[in-house]
Amino acid sequence: MRDAAPTSPVARAVVLRKNPFAGFLGVLRDIIRRPSGAVGVALVTTHVVLALISPMIAPFDYRAINSFSMLTGPGPEHWLGTDHLGRDTLSRTLLGGREALLVTGIATPLAVLWGGFVGIFFGLVGGRLDEVLMRLVDAFLSLPWILKMLVLIVTFGTGLGVLIPTLAFFYGIPVIRIARAATHDVVARDFVQAARARGHGRMTIIVRELLPNVRDALLVEGAMRWSWMLLAFSSLSFLGFGVSPPTPDWGLMIADARGFMSFAPWGVLAPVIALSSLIIGINLTADALAKALGIDRAQKAPV
Amino acid sequence: MLAMLLRRVLLGLITVVLVSLIIFAGVEMLPGDACTAFLEREAQGQLLENCRIDLGLNQPAFLRYLDWASGALTGDFGLSANGHKTISEMVGYRLRNTLLLASCAMLTGVPLALFLGIVAGLWRDRSPDLVVSTLAIMAMTIPEFVSATLLILIFSVWLGWVPGIVLTSASAPVSEFFPAIFLPIMVLAMVMTAHILRTVRSSVIEVMASDYAQMATLKGVPYWRVVFGHVLPNALLPTINVVALTIAWLLGGVVVIETVFNYPGLGRMMIDSISDRDLPVTQAIALIIATVYVGVNLTADMATMLANPRLRTLHTRKR
């Protein structure tokens, strides 16, 4: 209801501009209206909330080793049992996503921002520099992500100071491609030609004409990148190159508990379910977001 | 047409050269070199100097790059840092094993993906589509090590149908990899299928809504003939590239899978070489994988060009 808004149309136009969240809320409503979107948003929200409050609600200290209750099954004391060191699986599962969410939560926006900006800029400018850049992007993409990540991690360690910039850098490269392609579509349209003919500068054209039209594609891309990044992060942990023990992390927990899964499957299942539900949640949200914004996500390549 | 193909090949070659430069520069920038890794704690003083002269590390980077690159062209990647074995010898069987895994996954995944994607596209928004699409999201998003772990738990631990890990040595004949190779193939195929079928689905939906599909219907062409004669040939064209990209993804995904299943392939060798700081081996594997990636994409582009009459013929009209 906008009953309280000023009645003069001139004034109302100004009021409208001051509420950039109106569009966001509309999209969110559109996402939630779809069943898969509602499930996705619920899963993601639950995970984020749990990550924030888990230190307060975790029943045990995640480091507390108890040699008397190793690999016990689910019971009244340890609801999800214990691991091979007797640590409480529930507590470790609750806490196990914090590192991943923190790292990817910071690295994803960074990746989308730098990749998006570079992509838009070169998409607009074009020319030889653009062709050279695209060859470089191709070259980077042709190396498997795990190789690029591992080399850096092995050399510089796995601190947040290494992981975040590394993930942001490598995951920004495919964003360049998406942003550039989206920009190419927009640049060919007459309203950009009109802005050029009026004599606007490049930055004005990027900010006023291109960004609003590329934003949706970048948003969907960002959601996708987030899920790929989580996947990479937990894979690295799983392979032993990520979070260092005793910090609880799902990937690491799965790797640890795998050896005992023939007689203690709960140790594997708990982090598996936690990690899968988060990633599925992100993807369902991303799918619903893409549909709400009218973008076909399935056409995107899995790079 | 020929110019287009040539142009594409040229771009591919340039990419490979760039990759080799990136790999070489990347390794250069890392602290330490083959000698520090090989000599470990003794890496100092005269011993280090001698080793560097031995391996030619005292020469300028540019010359070393040329040396390495020209060697790579002939398949000679030099010696590994530890053990002094030739890399080509070490890599050979591993590459074969990885290709075996990848091609089995493709042979399973691609036909399945086409079938499911077409079904989902034709029955858009109805139950077959909803089931397929939901499963696809799950298959493509759950990390490979998670689905691998779950499959091992189910098929190997609980049901005991197939072995959970591969115990064969790298140089064993292909036949010895069965049936242990079954689970890794399944995991890879699952993810591939999911990616490809999503593209197939949306492509089928798009073409079904095209003017020419409508026209074929209004021409009185029976439904299945519209689908097979008019829709699919056009809808499946863009999936060639997605298949290629998925294969490229496979090269990264295979690393994790090989580790989980203890499979003696290139991926696990890569992880080992990185852990051991065996930089020459890492370089070699990186270059091989990148070349395969570029090659697969190049092939897909050319296949698309050859299959698409719009690109194949010269008499294209401009609007």
Place this chain on the structure above:
Amino acid sequence: MEKPLMSSASLSAALIDIRDLSIGFTGRNGQTLPVLRNINLQVRAGESLGLVGESGSGKSTLALAAMGYLKRGLRVLGGHVQFDGTELFGLPRQKLEKIRGGRLALIPQNSGQSLTPSLRIGAQLAEALRLHSNLPAAAHPARIQALLTHVRLPDPQTIVLRYPHELSGGQQQRVAIAMALAGEPEALLLDEPTTGLDVTTQAHILELLRDLARETGMAMVYVSHDLGAIARVCDRVVVMYAGEIAMVGSTRQVLRDPGHPYARGLLASIPKLADARLPVALDGRPPAPGGAGEGCAFVPRCVIAQEICQTNRPMLEETPNGDLVRCHRPSLARTLPIRAESDAAPRGEIGDADALVLDRMAISYARPGLFDGLLRKRAGGALPATVDDITLTLRQGETLGLVGESGSGKSTILKSIAGLLAPVGGAIQFGDGAALPGLVDGRTPDQLRKIQLIFQNPDESLNPRQTVAEILAQPLGLYFGLKGQALLERSAELLERVRLGAHYLDRLPNQLSGGEKQRVAIARAFAAQPDLVLCDEVTSALDVSVQAAVLDLLDALRRDQGTTYIFVSHDLAVVRALSDRVAVLYQGRLCEVGPAAAVYGAPSHPYTEVLLGAVLEPDPDTAPTLSADDVIELAPPAQGCAFQRRCPRKLGGVCDTDTPPWRVDRATGHAIRCHIDRSAL
């Protein structure tokens, strides 16, 4: 239930029989929105019926429904569609497939997209024969050749081997016609079959269709927004408005003295070749589906609307003149004018100062990429420039019309003047005689401000993410530094100037109709207070009635501001209505330049003559003259006259080798570039 259009005696003769048909879709809020309402229509064997209306009137939906086909999302709300006594909706798929493409065939709009891109022409025709003829397979190739020859396609042996994208628009349309003829249909549905084609091609296709109808005795339902095309092909015309039949009559009745105010307004809004005056605008827009109230759907736009029109929906009733009209006051409607009534268009003042001088301007699109130089070396010498040797002078306040077929380089010239495309040769002088730098980057802010460009399609030229206020703020902020209240006031003022009003400020482009969007685009151009406005096909994406309003607006603005226009269009009648002088362009070369009256009269360049001859007028008594074939050329010839390959009056070798001289009439400044002398043209 309304009265059927024909007496029951002739009912049995109806081939296509549509009874009380309503079609609709479910809207966002779950309510049913009708696209067609209570349509009654009968088509007899051998009859040629025109279905005319603006976009959104439901004419295409009706044509497809006549084949028992609905687009995704639509559904039948009631009524029947019968073909030769067989109910089509609900018919088993196999029986429907037998009828479609066989006894009842469709020729689609935009054949380029309606032919399957992966199949050769021959295969697509063979499929039609396999499905709908009794010929043995061995006889198919011969039959295909015969069909292609029948639709006057040259060289049928090679055409069958071609893919659709290798053919020109006209050729694709002919293939579609051949495909429809393959089943020897009794009735042919044509959905805007010539829309988007060049005038000459359109005229050729229409003549072909006329001849086919006469030879085969097929019934035809011809759907079009173009009354000129309808006039040429149809015996009877149905006028659609907002999903209803507004009137039905013989072609002569509908085009000469229709009884429905909408039909009259439509006729008046069509610019005519022989008439230099502006057409009369039909203001307003049709209601959206479900938006029509209790009364007549045309009420909001009707100048003679009365109280009863607001409350009662009129029936389709026969008038004393013999036509059927859905109007409460058909006799009053007949007093409305169907053409411009003013004596002559009041033109703006043309000054003596030069506004723009183009001196032998040449433009080329070829832009070498990173490796192209390497690969193209063997391909031989440089191609001739896309646009070459353009010399034109515009005076202050003058409107120059630039006409030509698609690919003639009209828009390219405008882009170059606007600084979006650097000329490769020649010079541009703007205003006080200073040379104008080729690209935007080199121009002064003042030069940029004074030249403004309006694009063909406002959907493309307005940023969909910006409100009207933001759109107008771009030039106002850039050129005048306006902010805050001053900006809003100026924006509101501009909207008033284009007859929209300040309440449009907070709208997004997708909340506006096509005409409104184009007005916003015009307001944006005039926000810069330009001296020269470049109009690139500004009305061709609009319906005729809207087009007239936009032309009227452009005319009012130039008289107010003394603006100079270059008005580019493929539509010769539209150009005539607005232009003081006209330049005719072929393959990027000028053929003829002069005062509008001189260019449209004799003598003419052979190409101008071909163009003028092909124009279809909404008049049942005119016929086009087809003096040249409709081959579309891809590139201009390397030397000689640009029109040498198609010219019906070609002299011989001299046309191939020598650039023709300008033949100028000193009194009027009318110039023709031809080897033939003025007196002989």
